[in-house]
Amino acid sequence: MLIENGTRRNLLFVGTGITISHVEGLSxxxxxxxxxxxxxxxxxxxxxxxxELPVTQAAVSCHILTLEDHLQxxxxxxxxxxxxxxxxxxELVEAVTLSLWHMAAAFDSVQGGRGPSP
Known part of the structure; x- marks a missing residue:
């Protein structure tokens, strides 16, 4: 889910409850x-x-089609x-998987290795 906030956007990753800010120039x-x-x-x-995700099959398909259209x-x-x-x-899935793994490790690290909060 994308939340507009001035020139920055906040990104909520499905199923994580984590919000990540990114610069306006990113798609x-x-x-x-x-x-x-x-x-x-x-x-x-x-x-x-x-x-596996809290979305419909149509939403997954739409997310992928949108990304394919964006990347052409x-x-x-x-x-x-x-x-x-x-x-x-x-190639993209390898990078995405590695990025998600790094994010999970970073979240775990800042929580002192105690894992996600309920």
Missing amino acids: QASVERPSSIEAAARHLSFTKAAN VQLFNRGNQKVSLSAPGE
Whole structure:
């Protein structure tokens, strides 16, 4: 979810309760739902990704289509009832997964290693 606040935007990552600010020049499409593409890639299914995240399958599909449109590249190869990652999709998912891992580690670190708060 994106919350406008002057020249900065606050980004709430689905399922984390964490808000991250980013500079106005960054595209909402490129940072709004990194968890959608990561989950869809891990499951190779938009439906399974949606079941994991608190969103619908249509929302996951829309997030990915919006990102593909923004980047002007196909991230997933779509077949009859299945998806696979394209080469650019594999590259992006690797970076997104690493970024999410770094964020989780940083959150854990600043909480003194005690894990997320309830």
